[in-house]
Amino acid sequence: MDMYLENIIDHGQNPRNFGDPLDPADIDYHDDNPFCGDHLHLTAQLDEDGRVKTVSWQGQGCTISQASASMLGEVMIGKTLDELKNFSKEDLLDLLGIELSPTRLKCALLSLKVLKAGAYGLKNWTGDDEDED
């Protein structure tokens, strides 16, 4: 199991788009992973075409959760909310490029969980198919 690939450690230690919450923001949501105490606050602004212009997120947690938020932020920029809507658990895991045990999956998915809740109101999103709607 090679979880700590170089790019994961790099994103974990040098998170992209990490900063104070944007105000005003078109997306503004935060959530916790009670299992390990990870916390994530994600904000984003859209331009006049509805594309994500700026992302700023803050959080604390393990490398997996921080790297996941860093990578997701990069994906968001330049896309419309429609284009982002179908971004799935599998897409995020492909991006991370590592295999995760069920408990660590929750770390990785916190960023996408916050996006799904903040952008689409899916507050109970878990990434499992039956919960998609």
Add this chain to the structure above:
Amino acid sequence: MTKTDQLTSPLDIQAIRADFPVLNQEAHPGKPLVFLDSAASSQKPRQVVDAMSTYLLHDHANVHRGIYALSERATDAYEAAREKVRVFINARSRREIIYTRNTTESVNLVAGSWGRANLGPGDVVVLSEMEHHSNIVPWQLLAEERGFTIRYIPVTDEGLLDLAAYETFLQQEPVKLVSVMHVSNVLGTVNPVAGMIRQAHAAGALFMIDGAQSVPHLAVDVQALDVDFLAFSGHKMAGPTGIGVLYGKRVLLEAMPPYMGGGDMIRRVTLEKSEWNDLPYKFEAGTPAIAEAIGLGAAVDYLGTLGMDNILAHEQIVVEYAMERLSEIPGLKVLGPGPDRRNGVTAFVMQDLHAHDTAQLLDMEGVAVRAGHHCAMPLHQRYCLPATTRASYYVYNTTADVDALVEAIYNARKLFGI
């Protein structure tokens, strides 16, 4: 085994390790398992598993029911285990030993039975900031229903209970019950319960000990302590899961209403009303965990043969060594007091390496530790820590295990460039 163990441990740890086949395996190819999570659940020696399997294969029938030889044999084995537990904690009577599922259920039993009958508006229950959730949540649930007040003994920066605040609670508030853990599952602190019990009694309050982390590691004598209730779990003391114990003073248990209704706990049932069975059966509704109780009895035999004082002495060597080695690591801080006031666990935080990553990286080296809040979120909030990494030790751990832990931590730091 390292030299340190050979020179000072009163026990033959290699012989003990041979009783625990689970310890003799690789966690990952080429990485022998180093099990340092016994505070969550200990491993089980062959003797315990053998006792359970003999019972299940040859002696099983329901207890307290059948008028045939097999059922009587099962009942005898089940009750013999109760007697072993009685001797182990030096209770006066076997009727004071109530089988439960675990510590959590034992605390819930006291809250749901004694608490519901005796607590109301104006009353105070004293807990502490270092409690495990299992000794907080049952009281919060009951407080919502009964309207009493919960006070928490603060924890000092060093990881000790603030006994001055405790004394103030007892003197200034109508405290009916104090319920405190004997040994902290995070800080390792051994709380001075003997003195705290005397203080509580002087103030007219009852005292319950959460013994989940003490009964497996040190001799607990309920009569010498004069404690009113003691809760503990089988699975942290070399026994199986699914069996725990509530000890209660007989006079208190006699006066308490049943906790659950059902078979075995009644003397007489009519459609209008029922009469309760004698202790301990009043609190043991339904078919119990018979094999698990017998396994607990075998665990008590096993620990008794080793000797609780020897177990404690050995673990102190390992914990002291762990404190020493861990403190050498730059940026690593072990929570809790010095080795003379702690037992069994070392929880730590490291600069620049999250507890969850630490545990994952240690697992890659075969070292099994736990990361998180260890069911003590208020304690972690007290120290402003989201999570800690915890290595915990039992009689089968050696200073070599500590060396493996420390080496794995250095490897993890290297990977992260710190």
